[in-house]
Amino acid sequence: MTTSDTAGICPVTVQPLEEGAPPRPVIDLDVHGEEFCARNYAIYDELLTTAPLAWSQRNGGFWMLTGYEPVFEATKDDDLFISSAGTGLPKDGQEALAPGTGPIPIEIDPPETQQYRKPVLGLLSPKTVAGMEPSIRQMADEFIDEFIESGEGDLVQQLSTPLPAKLSLRLLGMDEDRWPEFVAWIHTIIHGERAAAGEAQMALFGEVATVLESRAAMADKPEDVLTAIVTCQVNGETIGFVEQVRYVFLVLLGGMDTTSGLTGNTLERLARDPALRQRLVERRDLLRSATEEFLRVGTPTQGLARTLSRDAEFHGQHMKAGERVMLMWAAANHDPAEFADPHTVDLERTPNRHMAFGVGLHRCLGSNLARAMFQVMIDRVLDRLPDFELTVGEVPRFHDAGNVYAPTSFPVRFPPGPRVSPSTGPAAAGPAQ
Numbered sequence: 510m511t512t513s514d515t516a517g518i519c520p521v522t523v524q525p526l527e528e529g530a531p532p533r534p535v536i537d538l539d540v541h542g543e544e545f546c547a548r549n550y551a552i553y554d555e556l557l558t559t560a561p562l563a564w565s566q567r568n569g570g571f572w573m574l575t576g577y578e579p580v581f582e583a584t585k586d587d588d589l590f591i592s593s594a595g596t597g598l599p600k601d602g603q604e605a606l607a608p609g610t611g612p613i614p615i616e617i618d619p620p621e622t623q624q625y626r627k628p629v630l631g632l633l634s635p636k637t638v639a640g641m642e643p644s645i646r647q648m649a650d651e652f653i654d655e656f657i658e659s660g661e662g663d664l665v666q667q668l669s670t671p672l673p674a675k676l677s678l679r680l681l682g683m684d685e686d687r688w689p690e691f692v693a694w695i696h697t698i699i700h701g702e703r704a705a706a707g708e709a710q711m712a713l714f715g716e717v718a719t720v721l722e723s724r725a726a727m728a729d730k731p732e733d734v735l736t737a738i739v740t741c742q743v744n745g746e747t748i749g750f751v752e753q754v755r756y757v758f759l760v761l762l763g764g765m766d767t768t769s770g771l772t773g774n775t776l777e778r779l780a781r782d783p784a785l786r787q788r789l790v791e792r793r794d795l796l797r798s799a800t801e802e803f804l805r806v807g808t809p810t811q812g813l814a815r816t817l818s819r820d821a822e823f824h825g826q827h828m829k830a831g832e833r834v835m836l837m838w839a840a841a842n843h844d845p846a847e848f849a850d851p852h853t854v855d856l857e858r859t860p861n862r863h864m865a866f867g868v869g870l871h872r873c874l875g876s877n878l879a880r881a882m883f884q885v886m887i888d889r890v891l892d893r894l895p896d897f898e899l900t901v902g903e904v905p906r907f908h909d910a911g912n913v914y915a916p917t918s919f920p921v922r923f924p925p926g927p928r929v930s931p932s933t934g935p936a937a938a939g940p941a942q
């Protein structure tokens with residue numbers, strides 16, 4: 510029985526799921542669909558008004574949480590909203606990953622979460638990351654050198670994709686010059702067809718297994734993220750080999766497209782808003798607070814899922830054990846109840862309690878590094894090619910915003926400039942898409 514409806518781009522119908530069940534606000538939303546990718550922010554705006562908690566039958570069925578308060582509260586209740594049953598929603602018609610096979614530590618529930626996180630957390634602290642900045646800067650300059658003299662380039666393909674990829678491989682003691690292969694595997698795993706994704710996963714896991722084995726055999730292990738994972742102890746025992754693979758996989762996955770997405774989303778704003786760009790060119794001291802604002806308005810990881818551990822009444826809705834819940838960080842980051850004038854970019858916004866890195870127990874382990882990479886890339890672009898012009902009307906994006914909201918390409922032209930480092934030969938190959 511339908512009791513009320515809303516019109517609009519994401520209509521809501523209030524109805525029971527089955528005879529005798531309490532009615533719930535129902536929407537027809539596919540978070541992996543192209544329609545969602547094209548209109549995500551308009552959909553959030555509408556749902557924030559009509560139904561900040563709504564149920565969709567797509568993607569295996571899920572609660573869509575857009576309101577800042579419900580999303581925030583859900584992240585704080587790890588007992589009710591668990592992560593171990595999966596943090597991604599399946600595509601329509603596909604099965605979700607079996608629990609206990611997904612990435613680590615994102616799909617580990619308390620009380621063990623902290624034991625998995627701790628060894629890596631210390632290696633990505635603000636102080637450690639500050640020490641990496643000169644090398645990040647050098648890397649950014651080397652990538653820009655590859656195209657600065659020509660007066661044209663692709664800031665996603667030739668800067669924001671390779672830099673985090675190369676640095677993630679460096680963190681893990683892997684061969685960083687092979688970044689194009691790793692990017693191609695990760696993209697195929699996330700965005701490719703099932704069979705191709707399976708093959709890419711096997712290839713990537715093979716590489717990860719080899720590097721883990723050789724690190725485990727090393728007598729004198731360097732102090733880095735790979736060693737932290739190989740020696741990670743939970744309940745007094747070193748974690749198993751498969752768990753180590755699942756952990757390395759997340760560091761690779763977490764580090765790459767997210768940071769590139771943040772950079773690409775920000776470059777698009779700067780390209781389309783000359784006054785905003787000029788302000789940042791002149792007031793580079795604002796880059797720190799601007800980073801938080803760009804994370805808020807251009808959130809790359811739009812949302813991540815949880816699963817209800819039991820039946821519960823939450824923000825007026827009757828939720829059932831086993832139902833999935835999507836915590837839409839990107840929508841919450843535009844909730845006018847938390848952020849005044851949420852669509853305006855305010856480089857000095859305070860407070861700015863955005864949730865782009867999540868909140869609570871599973872808060873992003875790489876947030877300091879992500880900020881540093883982003884700030885260096887934006888700083889180098891604004892210093893070396895401040896007059897860049899986007900050469901396409903619409904920026905090409907991954908079609909699936911349910912995984913990451915990020916451009917795939919950002920072609921620009923600009924007045925040519927000089928290299929800052931000696932030529933190292935032919936330009937590095939771009940990533941395969």
Ligand code: HEM
Nearest residue numbers: 614615763764767768771810813866867871873874875879
């Ligand atoms: C702008 C860039 C990034 C964004 C937007 C981002 C976003 C997020 C979010 C929202 C979570 C929370 C997961 C949850 O609550 O279920 C998370 C977790 C995580 N991120 Fe990031 N991330 C970024 C960069 C990175 C980088 C550079 C790394 C690695 C070096 C990384 C590694 C991780 C890991 C390992 C976790 C899991 C933490 C846990 O479950 O305890 N991320 N990230």
